[in-house]
Each structure stands twice: as structure tokens, then as C-alpha cells.
Amino acid sequence: MKLLTHNLLSSHVRGVGPRGFPLRLQATEVRISPVEFNPDFVARMIPKVEWAALLEAADTLHLVEVPKEPIQGYEHDESFLRQMHHVLLEVDVLEGTLQCPESGRLFPISRGIPNMLLSDEETET
Amino acid sequence: MQRLTNDDPESWLNAISIWKNLLELDAKKVKLSQKNANPLKRKVGENDIIAKKLKTEQMQEIQENKECQLEKQIEEETLEQGNFTTKRDKSQEELQNDVVEAVGTHNQNDLTFRVSCRCSGAIARTFTAQEVGRVIGIALTKQFGWKADLRNPNLEIFIHLSDIYSVVGIPVFRVPLASRAYIKTAGLRSTIAWAMASLAEIKAGAVVLDPMCGLGTILLEAAKEWPDVYYVGADVSDSQLLGACDNLKAAGLKDKIELLKVSVIELPLPSESVDIIISDIPFGKKFKLGKDIKHIIQEMERVLRVGGTIVLLLSEDHHRRLKGCEESSVPLNSKGSRTDKPGSTECLNPEGKAAISEPASSSLAASNQERLDRMPPFGSLVPVERYRVSLGKTDALIYKYRKLHSPGQ
Numbered sequence: 001m002k003l004l005t006h007n008l009l010s011s012h013v014r015g016v017g018p019r020g021f022p023l024r025l026q027a028t029e030v031r032i033s034p035v036e037f038n039p040d041f042v043a044r045m046i047p048k049v050e051w052a053a054l055l056e057a058a059d060t061l062h063l064v065e066v067p068k069e070p071i072q073g074y075e076h077d078e079s080f081l082r083q084m085h086h087v088l089l090e091v092d093v094l095e096g097t098l099q100c101p102e103s104g105r106l107f108p109i110s111r112g113i114p115n116m117l118l119s120d121e122e123t124e125t
Numbered sequence: 126m127q128r129l130t131n132d133d134p135e136s137w138l139n140a141i142s143i144w145k146n147l148l149e150l151d152a153k154k155v156k157l158s159q160k161n162a163n164p165l166k167r168k169v170g171e172n173d174i175i176a177k178k179l180k181t182e183q184m185q186e187i188q189e190n191k192e193c194q195l196e197k198q199i200e201e202e203t204l205e206q207g208n209f210t211t212k213r214d215k216s217q218e219e220l221q222n223d224v225v226e227a228v229g230t231h232n233q234n235d236l237t238f239r240v241s242c243r244c245s246g247a248i249a250r251t252f253t254a255q256e257v258g259r260v261i262g263i264a265l266t267k268q269f270g271w272k273a274d275l276r277n278p279n280l281e282i283f284i285h286l287s288d289i290y291s292v293v294g295i296p297v298f299r300v301p302l303a304s305r306a307y308i309k310t311a312g313l314r315s316t317i318a319w320a321m322a323s324l325a326e327i328k329a330g331a332v333v334l335d336p337m338c339g340l341g342t343i344l345l346e347a348a349k350e351w352p353d354v355y356y357v358g359a360d361v362s363d364s365q366l367l368g369a370c371d372n373l374k375a376a377g378l379k380d381k382i383e384l385l386k387v388s389v390i391e392l393p394l395p396s397e398s399v400d401i402i403i404s405d406i407p408f409g410k411k412f413k414l415g416k417d418i419k420h421i422i423q424e425m426e427r428v429l430r431v432g433g434t435i436v437l438l439l440s441e442d443h444h445r446r447l448k449g450c451e452e453s454s455v456p457l458n459s460k461g462s463r464t465d466k467p468g469s470t471e472c473l474n475p476e477g478k479a480a481i482s483e484p485a486s487s488s489l490a491a492s493n494q495e496r497l498d499r500m501p502p503f504g505s506l507v508p509v510e511r512y513r514v515s516l517g518k519t520d521a522l523i524y525k526y527r528k529l530h531s532p533g534q
Contacts, residue, residue, distance in 0.1 A: 004355065005383045008332070010395045021395060035380045041353045044330025089380065113366055115386040116393045 001114050004088040006057050007050055011100035011107075013118065019102040022053030025060050027096035027109075035089045042085045043075045049088070058087055134268055140295060141236070141280070147297045237274035238265065239281050246288035257284060307349070307376040310368050312340035313405045317438065317514055317523075321403050322347035324510065324525050325436045329353035331400040336389040336425065341369035341382065343403050348381045357399075359387040390420050397430040408440040408521075418443055426506055426528060435506065435526040438514075444522045505529045 011020030051069055058066040066087050067080060074080050098107040098114055107116045240262045242254040261284060262273050271280070285292045303315045321343060327333060331354050335344050338358030348356050360366050366384055373379045387393055389404075402425050406418065425435055506526040513522055 002383060005357065005385070008357070008395075008398060009385075009393050012391055012393050018395070020393075038353060040329060041355075044353070045355065048332070111370070113370075113384045113386050117361060117386060117388055118391055 001093045001109055001112055002089055003054060003057050003061075003091055003093075004045065004049075005114075006093075006098070007048075007054050007088075009098065009114065009116070011098075011102065011105065011116075013100050013103045013105050014121075016100060016102045020100050022050065022056065022101070023098040023107070024101055025057045025093065025096065025098060027061055027093045029093070029095035030061060031092045031094055032090055033092060035085070037082060037085050039078065039081045039085075042081045042088070045088060046070050046074055046084060049084075054087065061091060061093070063087060063091065137265075137269070144280070144295045144297060236269075236271045236280050237278045238262075238271050239273065239275055239278040240265070240284065241281065242284045242286070244286045246286075248286045248288060252286070257286065305345075308342065308345055309372050309375040310340055311342055312368075313342045313438070314516060315342060315346055317516065317521075318343040318346040318405075319350065320512075320514070321405075321436045321438060321523055322350060324523065325401045325403050325434050327351040327354055327401055331355070332357070332398065333401045333403065334392075334394075334399045334428070335359070335404050336387070336392060336402065336421075337404050337407060338369060338384070339365045339405070339407075341372050341384075343405060344382050345372060345376055345378060347403065348378045349376070352381065354381075356382040357385060358382055359385040359389065359392070361386065361388050390417070390424050392424055392428050394428045396427050399428045400430055400433045402429055402433070402435045404436075405438040406440070406443055408442070408519075418446065422506070423504070426504055429528045431505075431528050431530055433528050434509070435524075435528070437524045437526075439522050439524055441520060441522070444524075 006023065006025055009021075009023055010018075011023055013020060047070075049070075055066060055068065065083055067083055071077060071080055074084075092112055093109055094112045096109045098109060098116075099105070100107075107114055109115070240258040242258040242261075244252055244254050244257060261282070265271055265282075266273065281296055283292075283294045283296060285294075303311070303317075305311065305315045308315060325333070325347075327347060327350075329351070333344070333347060333354055334357045335341070336359045338344055338360050339362075341358050344356045344358045348354070358369060360369070363386070366386060369384055370379075373382055373384075385393075404425075406421070422435075422437075429435060505528050507529050508524065509527050510525045511522060513520055515521075
């Protein structure tokens, strides 16, 4: 699971609503692997990023060199884009958990795939 | 038929040379895929190579279209209109030079050919397929000097005569159009997957979700064609997700597509966070129809942002349940030609498809509005287009919706 994905995920345990975001990340196995750098793609993702959530996740994973916020003219700043590319796309959490900040419910991540299936009682009506 | 063959040798020769060019590309592709396992789809120039069915004004006049097309294309994915995309990696260009020699351009006069015919409809009572084949074959030999070879010809010519059209085609591929070197285990037929993805208006930087991705076929096809996009696939089944994972690895798309184990009725995504949803809704019996399908579409509607598109593949059953009585009143052509949905919001359709003239649709619009009101689960989803496609044994429908505004507004 990449951090770009984590940035999008939200808990939907019953009654939690928007307080289910962001999910607290815990990782036991992380893989960093190179991904082809596509500046155009990264630039387009930047506006969608929830920065607080990203920084929190990056912090948990002890990542360094994480930009704190989008800078002016980021679309053309290659070094900024490369840093973001690394954080969003090259860090893959293979094993770990995601925790709903409101209910505490834990969702496991296994082989890079988060399992967010809820039981019937937990689902929101 | 003889006259038609002989009067226009130019177009035959043109078709043959295009076919040869494609085969050269094909041979290069074969060589390259042995080295790189990197497949190519083909894009052939707009005017020449389009699979079309012409309606003849008079039944007597048969117009022949001499085009290159895939044999199976006639029966199957007419939706695609014979567009295939050619992609080449720059690194492969060096190899091409070697291969050009290897292919060995055929001298036009040395071609051996075989004519295969199919007749259906009233024509079939007048001619047998063999007669037609023989007539064309003899005409071709006389005209071009090609020799007939029934066992292993260079060139295969397929002819399909029916009451409304005649099609003459030269198959370019020897394998089905849907075969893909990069998909290890196919779920949905790749051509349908590609067609759905192309309807979805995927643009660079979009977030595309397939909430019932199964083995990931739709996302694979989309990611190959539109790479600058963030793809997310979800499924409830471990085995499907494992299969999807394998497929992604085999296709080299592991970095482009993320997988989640998630239920489509409960998507762990904030509202209006996804630009595009494309999905093949399972047809199987284990899946409860009716109530569930409405929930599914509601959840999809929730996570879709305003202005986003949804493209779904629905079975006849789903279609019937959802549309209720509307189905009987909208005529559908069986071979996938577009059905103009009366009163559908043409103004929102950016591709400017065949528009129904406004005055004519006013009365239809009124009745359509009624139908739309009968579909409350769709809330702010507006139907844009609908196509019937063949999956081989069964038919299915591709539905495209756009989200107009947030529900409740």
C-alpha cells in the first residue's frame, strides 16, 4: 500500500463519518522500490493530497526529506516533485495495520493490500 | 460479384499493402514480444480501417467495403469500431531493422490466398457459401494472378454476405482480438474492458476506481492505455485479489494500480474523492440482485465527484431490474450500435455524439424524465450512453453515467 493510497482511505465504521480520517498507520514491513518518475503525474496528484495525513504517515515510517507543504510553482520544481514522488509512490507498506482514529478498529495490511472489510454490525447504515 | 472484384483492383491492392504493413508490424511485435514480453495493440489509420456495417439503400445493390479487419471483429466487439493502438518503445526501434529483412516482403504476384465465405439471410438461399467463394476466387486469380491455396495461404479473405451488408475482410491477426500477452489470467474479455475504459473519459491525473475489480482486467487495459492516472482496484475475494496481483506483476503495472480488500457497498473512501468508476458488475447467482445493486450504485455515487463518470457492465438481469419498464420502450440494436437515449442530456456529452434534434426530443424528454424519476437510487447520476455488447454466449450492456450534482441538491 503506497502512501498515496493511505492518503485516500477513510474508516467507515458506523457512526464515525469524517472523523474516520486519516487512518493511523503502523508498519511492520516496508519496501522502498524505485518507480519511474513521471513529473506530470506527480504534479497532478499534489492538489489531491491531504498534507497533514501524509506527514503523519511519513513520520510513522521515519521518512526523511518530506516536504511540509506544496511550494509555489511546484509544477516546475523537479526536486520538489521528486521528493513527493518518492514519498507518495516509492514507499510500499507490505505488512502493518491501519487504525480508525475514532473507533480504534484495526485494519490489517497484508502483502501490501489493506483489508478493510467490516462485519455487518460495524457497517454504517 | 465478379464485376465488383474486377472493377476496382486498386482498392484490393491498397488493402493488401496495408495488410502487409500490418503484418510487418506484427512480425516485429512477435519478435519483440519474445524478447520483452511487451505487447502492442494496433492503431490503424482512420479512414481505411474502420469496421463498419453499411445499410444498403436497395437490397439488390451490394456495396463492398474492402477493409482490413479482424475476422472475429464482425461478430464480436463492434463497439470498438476497429481501433487498435500501436505503441512502440523507443528501445525497440533498433530491433526493427533486423526484422524488416526477416519478414521478407511478399511480391504481390506471389501471393497465395484462400477465400472463406459466409452467407446469411435471404442471400443464403440464392447462393451457397462455396459458390460465392469460388466466384470471388476465380475473379481474383484472373485479376491478380494469385494462386489459390486452401491449406496454408499467405492471405485469407473472409466474405460475409447478409441481407443488409456485405463485408470483405482480411484478418490481420490469427488470434482473437481479445488476447493479451500481458494479462496472465483474463477475467472480463479484454476488448470489452478496453471499450469501457475508453468510454470513461480517463484523463491524466485522474483517480480511477474499480470497486469490483476481480482479476483486474479493466484496470490493466486502462493503465496500459492511459498511464498517467492513479488506479485503485478493490474486491472482497482473496483469491481474486491474488490473481489480480499476479496479473499486475506480469504486466509490469504493479506501480500503477493499487489494490484494496474492500466491499463495494462500504467503500472506505471519503465522499466525492474519485473521478471515474469503471466496473463489471458480477452476473453470478451468488450475488443478490435487486436491493444490492441499488446499494452498490448508491455507494459508487457517493464516492464519485461531481462531473465524474461511471461506466458499468451490466447483465440483462441487472438491466431489467434497474430499468423496469423503460427497457421495452427504448429500441436496442443487437449488434452494438449506439441507441440514442431519448432526451438524454446531450449537452453534457463532451464528445458531441450524434445529437437528437432538440424539438424532436421534447416529447420524448417528457417521457424520459418520467423514467428518470422512476430511478431514485441513481440520484444525481444521469445516463449518458448505453451499448449492447456480446460476450460470446451472452449479451451485456455497457452503461455510462455522469454525476451532475450532489444528491440532495
